[in-house]
Amino acid sequence: MKKIAILGSTGSIGTQTLEVVRENKDIEVLGLAAGKNIELLEQQIREFHPVCVAVWSEGKAEELKVKIADTDTRVVTGMEGLIEIATLEKAEILVTAIVGMIGLRPTIAAIQAGKDIALANKETMVTAGHLIMPMAKEYNVRILPVDSEHSAIFQSLQGNKGNPIHKILLTASGGPFRGKKEEDLLNIRVEDALKHPNWSMGQKITIDSSTMVNKGLEVIEAKWLFDVNVDQIQVVVQPQSVIHSMVEYEDGAVMAQLGTPDMKLPIQYALYYPERRYLPGDRLDFWEMGKLDFEKPDMETFYGLKLAYKAGREGGSLPTVLNAANELAVSKFLKREVKYLEIMEIIEDCMNAHKNIANPSLEQILQTEAETYERIESRR
């Protein structure tokens, strides 16, 4: 039995990870962590019998303890709780399905405890790739990408050890507003931005896809995961989301991974790498598909992507500012406290105001996050 723990078990990636576990029957779930959804967490405890679960607040933890008093599962809380789940003694793989850079400290703790990381939580790599990648090497742990594009790149690299990457072709759907210009985006409502054309995902990443900031975060994620510079990464809009990304080699050969928009494939690939297992579900039908389209991204309208290239190129603490500003701006947009286009404006303002710190430590990253939040709160 493979032993895993999951941070963010009640979310989109977390629940799909548990579907993969349910289907395969040879994975033991030792730990789960969730934020607020204790109803779903209770069901997961009853089905998967983890030794320990974490919930964020003391209040939710007390409610959960009453609900599961008849089980042997322990309940822990807060950041210490997340770290406890991330470092559970017998777990081999930590699935980081939690949203946001709150995943940073538990991911680092898991690496230091020798756990392989099935990495969905891209915010961790964006803000601290310069710490995570050397640390993974030092502790001899694998960072197995779950993000669909990075899994596709990882899959396209198999069998090519020693052959340098010439270019990464990072595909993007273009989001629900592909083809729109600034004047069309003035009055975008939350409901409009939450309609992703191809993927069903959590709210934060769905908004990020609509602004193309998701693609910007993925450019920086790819830079660290595959040790390339950001100018070797070309974003290609592939509106059908059939090609999940590609690698171009020195000789011009391009390797791609294609599939239906189903995150269970990259999740399962990360959990069983290098083995490929049967996965139930829809398959591509090339006779029915007709054609695949390709476009250049509109980085003037969706300038969050351009800002991410800048952050990725300059490095240091600037990617943390991009990420933290985006996290708070998106959460404010979801609460209808700022307008859609303000998301990109806030990111740009925060990046312009920041004095970059080269090679920031974990403390400096967290400090930069806090300062970025303060800057946004004191805006206007």
Ligand SMILES: NC(=O)C1=CN([C@@H]2O[C@H](COP(=O)(O)OP(=O)(O)OC[C@H]3O[C@@H](n4cnc5c(N)ncnc54)[C@H](OP(=O)(O)O)[C@@H]3O)[C@@H](O)[C@H]2O)C=CC1
């Ligand atoms: N969804 C997808 O298809 C993809 C997602 N990703 C990445 O994966 C990550 C997760 O995304 P997604 O699954 O969509 O997000 P969701 O919003 O669906 O899920 C987020 C999870 O994190 C938990 N969580 C949030 N805050 C806390 C906290 N303070 N303490 C403990 N748990 C917390 C939530 O718990 P609760 O709901 O109980 O509050 C939930 O389980 C993101 O980094 C995203 O960018 C990458 C590629 C594809």
Ligand SMILES: CC(=O)[C@@H](O)[C@H](O)COP(=O)(O)O
């Ligand atoms: C499923 C996944 O990996 C998402 O990150 C997805 O790629 C979002 O799509 P776009 O950002 O390309 O719209």
Ligand SMILES: [Mn+2]
């Ligand atoms: Mn992705």
